[in-house]
Amino acid sequence: MAESITDDRPRVRGRVVVAFVLTRLGGALFVLWAVATLTFFALRLIPGDPALAILGGPGSQASPEALEAVRREYGLDQPLFVQYLTQLWRLMMGDLGRSYSLNMDVAPLVGVQLGGTMQLAFLSLALAWLLALGLATWSTRGGKIARSIGSGLEIVAAALPHFWLATVLILLFSIWLGVLPPISTPGIAGLVLPVLTLAIPLAGFLGQVMRESLLTALESPFVLSARARGESERGVRLVHAIRHAALPAISLSGWAFGSLISGAVVVETIFARPGLGRTLLNAVTERDVPVVVGVVMIVAVVYILMTLLTDVASRLADPRLRAA
Template identity: 65%
Template sequence: MSTDTAGPTRSIGTFMSSARWLLAKAGGGIFVLWAVATAIFCGIRMIPGDPAEAIMGGPGSQASAEALAAARAQYGLDQPLLVQYFGQLWRLATGDLGISYSLKIPVAKVLGDLIPSTLILAGLALLVAWAMALVLAVLSTRSGGLGSAVGSGLEIISAAVPHFWLASVLIMVFSTSLGWLPPVSTNSPVGLVLPVITLALPLAGFLGQVMRDTMADAQRSAFALSARGRGESETGVLLRHSLRHAALPGIALSGWAFGSLLSGAVVVESIFARPGLGRSLLSAVTSRDIPLVTGVALFSAAAYVVIMALSDLAERLADPRIGPS
């Protein structure tokens, strides 16, 4: 093949590979959203109780039989389950999330008010977890046998700590005993410290274990030996080569990590009385608020899909050996 045609051919091949990658990500995302919507529909209806009572204010509302029947007719709860299921899928596909049973306002407005709070919490926790994981990985690989053992132990302990236990300990130490930080989340940056650390520390332990192993392999690799042979210092080898390779598995796991942080927000936001999606989801499940539960779950799934795609793209950019497939 001549040089004149090789360039356009490669460009077309790259475009087709990128298009296939995008289509695969979009198809996978649609499937995940459908699976989540289906699971929520089935799961909520397995909970004992009448959804119409939730619409009327709960079992304590003492709504009459006529009022309950009217509520079922208004929200389509008197129709067969299969009709309800496909009706819900159609509404979700057209962007209609419905009205919250408990709050009596559109679910889209509830999500709009709560999403920024949870995204700020999860985003800061991911950044802090990344920083802590890199520090642990560097210390454990450059401190000899004892430092490696201590760093590995800290990573394992951090990864195994439950959020509710860690939050309780942090509140007792830094709020009750020392009085340095507020026990509940406030609008100020100080009020975010304890919730962010509670979410970040277990994740940092897990990421640190993965990064440490990769960094240790990079330190012993041929390119690191070659760099040392050219007179590169250990700090230069670390900054120019080892950190980049150690970051690759962390980038690949960032989508999973963000999803884990969103699920951990249910516990953290409840303990620290912070308004957000996690706390609202717990309240919505308790009150059988089907539209709100569905909206929160679908947003969490969509965020997970997007972050997974972005982390995949970032991994490809960080490692040129990974091309579109």
Template identity: 60%
Template sequence: MNIAKATLLRLGGILFVLWAVATIVFLALKAIPGDEVDAILGPGSNASEEAVALAIETHGLDKPLIIQYLIQLKSIFTLNWGVSYSFDQPVLEIVEEQLPSTLVLSIVSLLLAWILALLASIISVFGRLPWRIVSMVEIVFAALPHFALAIVLIVVFSTWLGILPPISTSDTKSIILPALTLAIPTAGFLGQIMRESLLDAMESPFIISARARGEKTLGLYGRHLLRHASLPAVSLSGWAFGSLMSGAVIVEEVFARQGIGRTLLSAVGVRDMPLVIGILMIIAFVYCMVTLIVDLLEVAIDPRARKINPQKRKVS
């Protein structure tokens, strides 16, 4: 498969994901009980019949559902996302304000998860006891729900030790607890995969050859083992980043941190349809872009991924 065809397939996949997200969110919001006009005008607004009729006509609520769906799709893919019902502000402006905070939190959390997973993988190779301890810790970490972990971290580091703020402030230290809350469960998953891959690599022929050439332990880890062990974790980093962004919905609410996750939670509560669709479309797009970047990183780390089966040359 040539590069142009692979690129077209990737772009087609991204468009399909965005269409699927837009369709599912539209149908889900329409299925929520309640009158959408109340969400537009505000609950208990006591609006006049003329105002209600104008709202229905302006937002196309008098049209068949399929027509509303097609209008919504056109608005999404032309980036005409309308105005938020609850904020009375263009959806794109709200997304531009809130997205950077969540992206920073997700990136910091992913870096912390990688650091924790690498440390766990290195420690686990120093005998059976460290291996069993690390394995048990990884399982516990992976099973921890974000809200429970957040409460534990707040109690320990804010209430007992008093070294980190329990809510987000302008201080850079305020990102530590939210980032740890997201990173620890993700590190549990990445660590398990990385550790198993590291064990497989240690028994591989190329490691035996490196040892026969006199390669020292530091060289084995730096040049061979860790790079080989990190490949499966790199492949999962796209999924991990998407998981971190979805986890930010809970974490930002617990730590009172501004971001797209907390805004999404608020928008769902008041059935702010334009804002919900806009935020979820942005999250889906970011996830697709991160997955594409991860694929490129995997090619950079693993030389085998760069090999393309050459066409057989005709012998004259």
């Protein structure tokens, strides 16, 4: 009987893995469909004629014949639902379309801007983690006063708007001190202010989660057992408590990365930094529907991949999830 149960374990484990993969794949496809659908209909609610936007906007003084020709060329004369199905089919085939305003394929345009935004988001996420972990560790070691100060700093940081923080950082480091450029320039110096603008609010949010989890871990039985075995306080924190405290923050890193990309719209505009955020803002202003859809779909794919990576990281860091 025991041998039969042992023989069934690989089969059961394989079924669990297949079910997990299919569930994740189905969820990813649903997210992409929902993003494409919401983006399509939201853009159609913007006042104005897309054909007129293609020809250069109201100032172009396009003739009715030219407008009609553009509508036929881009399928804008078709019913709205037909346009929607056509766009879904193109996206399924990997065709992001052609930019109205730039007259070039969207895929290479988005590919060029993707690297700058990903660099900004990854650096901001790493710095937010370091700031949050450092503040949580200090506040839990310094007693009640340090905890109160740390909690206040985390709440204030999490509530800071990106546009306000960017303005303050420019005034402080660029105008008053003159040590950093006010706009993004090639090199490390041009990254400092944009990264700080995105990292500080996120660090405040992650810091709150880490601090509460760290306090819970320090009072847990496994920490008390480690102390009873004679481990030093530093060893207890580094080996046991901090690892436990990082688990909630790891789970939230996928969401955090998505918030960083959305924040990049503001940051890249303020610091005149090329990237997906600035490209998206310009495309919305010009009603460049293919560019908007392309950027949003690429961001959705990146978000799905980051969510999957954080799930894997959570399982690697937490033996209970691996066992489950």
